[in-house]
Amino acid sequence: MEAIYGEMKSCMAENRNKLIKIINKLSIDDGKYICRVIYRDPFKDIYPFLIIVYIFILSGFLLWPYDFISKTKNDTHWIENSNGIEFLGIGQAVSNASTKELFDRLVNGKGMTLEVWLETEDLNQAGPARILTYSKNKGLCNFNLAQAFDKLIFRLRTTKTSLGGASPSLVIPDTFSSRSLKHVVITYDFSDQKVYFNGEQRAQSTVLKGDFSNWDPSYELVIGNEVTGDRPWKGKIYYVAVFDRGLTELEIHQNYISRLRMLKEGGIKPSSLSTKYPITRYIFDEGKGDVIHDSGLSLKPVNLFIPEYIKYKKESFFSYLKKSLKSMSRFSDLIINILIFIPLGILINGALRKRYGLKMKISIIALFTGTLFSLSVESLQYFSMTRNSSLIDVFTNMTGVAIGVVLYRVYNFYLNYKAEHLQILLYDRDE
Numbered sequence: 001m002e003a004i005y006g007e008m009k010s011c012m013a014e015n016r017n018k019l020i021k022i023i024n025k026l027s028i029d030d031g032k033y034i035c036r037v038i039y040r041d042p043f044k045d046i047y048p049f050l051i052i053v054y055i056f057i058l059s060g061f062l063l064w065p066y067d068f069i070s071k072t073k074n075d076t077h078w079i080e081n082s083n084g085i086e087f088l089g090i091g092q093a094v095s096n097a098s099t100k101e102l103f104d105r106l107v108n109g110k111g112m113t114l115e116v117w118l119e120t121e122d123l124n125q126a127g128p129a130r131i132l133t134y135s136k137n138k139g140l141c142n143f144n145l146a147q148a149f150d151k152l153i154f155r156l157r158t159t160k161t162s163l164g165g166a167s168p169s170l171v172i173p174d175t176f177s178s179r180s181l182k183h184v185v186i187t188y189d190f191s192d193q194k195v196y197f198n199g200e201q202r203a204q205s206t207v208l209k210g211d212f213s214n215w216d217p218s219y220e221l222v223i224g225n226e227v228t229g230d231r232p233w234k235g236k237i238y239y240v241a242v243f244d245r246g247l248t249e250l251e252i253h254q255n256y257i258s259r260l261r262m263l264k265e266g267g268i269k270p271s272s273l274s275t276k277y278p279i280t281r282y283i284f285d286e287g288k289g290d291v292i293h294d295s296g297l298s299l300k301p302v303n304l305f306i307p308e309y310i311k312y313k314k315e316s317f318f319s320y321l322k323k324s325l326k327s328m329s330r331f332s333d334l335i336i337n338i339l340i341f342i343p344l345g346i347l348i349n350g351a352l353r354k355r356y357g358l359k360m361k362i363s364i365i366a367l368f369t370g371t372l373f374s375l376s377v378e379s380l381q382y383f384s385m386t387r388n389s390s391l392i393d394v395f396t397n398m399t400g401v402a403i404g405v406v407l408y409r410v411y412n413f414y415l416n417y418k419a420e421h422l423q424i425l426l427y428d429r430d431e
Helices: 002-024 028-038 047-063 100-107 249-264 328-339 342-356 360-381 391-430
Strands: 071-073 076-078 085-087 093-095 112-120 129-137 140-148 151-156 170-172 182-188 193-197 200-205 220-223 235-243 280-282 309-311
Touching (some): 028 391, 047 342, 112 129, 112 140, 112 249, 151 193, 170 200, 193 249, 328 391, 342 360
Antiparallel strands (some): 071 309, 085 235, 112 182, 112 235, 129 140, 129 220, 151 170, 182 193, 193 200, 235 280
């Protein structure tokens, strides 16, 4: 090792001596020029090209999947020869009246039971895709039932969970391993959760605690999608019921047997239901039209409306959500937003420096230009179905550009320092 080090040191000394001999043959000005060329930024001439390439790549990443649609045709249909509705593509049935009575009954009840008869059409749905939700958007809900590939996911907001009910949420794997008809019942009596498939208990959890006193009565009840229209579910729904108490295992089993027979006969008849009426219930016996009637106990029924078009509801333009800062996934997004804009700050500063020199005002212009690009991208994201625009992202992008500008200036100061250090050889020669 010492022999190798000695050889490298000898080689460096030999190259240095050759450089000194060359510089000694030049004038002072020519020697200084050579020093600057030696420690010249190797990318100086191609910064404009690199900016075009990087902006193209960055824009493609930030605007993916290019779904700039403000509304789309509602792909919801009545099932022929059976009571039910089918979501073939992007569909939605949403409450068209106040849900205040539903809210009051559940908040003041003895728990909750959700009963659904359904068939999935796609075993690879993600999102999670909303089968049923009582929510404002994908991050704020009182409860929702969803599918994520083969998993059934139930989120229930309580005083002990997040505002979206996702921490913790109930996840049941291997639920959608086939497209067969399923009777799904989920109960919560403020002590534990139970899940029943086809009349038999499948799972039980005591993790969830708390009551519903932190629910929001302004939320909407939606089947087949999220309120915002960006979590579509593909499948068929034949029956939905919501109770303000936990049903017993016997009641659930009886419901499964009796309603299975009725479904095979063409649909569930209101007069044949033995279990005490749920507060909200949909049996889809209309067969046509754009209204799904609530036949539950509520004096003010929560009818569902099937709009001709789905209008995607977004967060307020450039929203600043404090709750997003508390999310670890959101925190990782903030770091990524900073990192991917660092190269942009370097490239913009490099391109401007080639034309105007290494001046502080050039760095300020580079920071302003990078921020303007971020603002433009965020503005376009507002019109995307799946993207959200946020001032948080603009600030983090601007931070990334600022870091890039600083790194570029430090790099150039380093190159200048090395060039000036080499110029000392010229001054030593004259002395």
